[in-house]
Amino acid sequence: MGLELDAVDRRILHLLQQDARHNTATDIAESVDVTANTVRNRIRRLEDAGIIKGYVPVIDYEQTDKSMHMVVQCTVPIHERGAIAQTALGIDGVVGVREVMTGHRNLRIDLVAGDTDEITAAVSRLQQQGIEVEEQELLKAEYLQPFDHFGLSPADD
CATH class of the missing domain: 3.30.70.100 (Alpha-Beta Plaits)
Incomplete structure (x- = not known):
């Protein structure tokens, strides 16, 4: 089984899916009610676990x-x-x-x-x-x- 996700992880993922380009760690931190450093650490952990595989632009x-x-x-x-x-x-x-x-x-x-x-x-x-x-x-x-x-x-x- 993969990495267990808590509410903070799930919220970070949701906000990144909405707009990974413009949602900074600081913006996400304010929305999730944690520090920007916590957000950066969580994102790095999610990337290392292979849950976040990349950031790809949506092209029209x-x-x-x-x-x-x-x-x-x-x-x-x-x-x-x-x-x-x-x-x-x-x-x-x-x-x-x-x-x-x-x-x-x-x-x-x-x-x-x-x-x-x-x-x-x-x-x-x-x-x-x-x-x-x-x-x-x-x-x-x-x-x-x-x-x-x-x-x-x-x-x-």
Whole structure:
């Protein structure tokens, strides 16, 4: 079992999910009612435990030259799923891979491209790696929010 999280840890995680860039240790400390040094120590502990794996910007690809965002649903041999996921990440245009716990459509690949030719080229490279492409979906929009599995209501913010 992983690191046991208390209410302070859960609140820190929630605030970082809301806005890791602008929520400073001091801001979080005020909200959680601990010192900024405690917040920094807790964040370091959460990072060391692998609970916080990084800080990644959320990119609106429509505002870039890679305005097409595709979800490619694939099937790969289950025993090779992890290795193939890592291989897929090395393909130009692939920005994310999810392993799915199913036998069919068990790999979901997010890729971005500037046009349909780039999509075709990226999908072709996936297929050359032995990845069976089942379906391609062009995303219109994606909406994210902090996961409230810690029971924090909006009134707590």
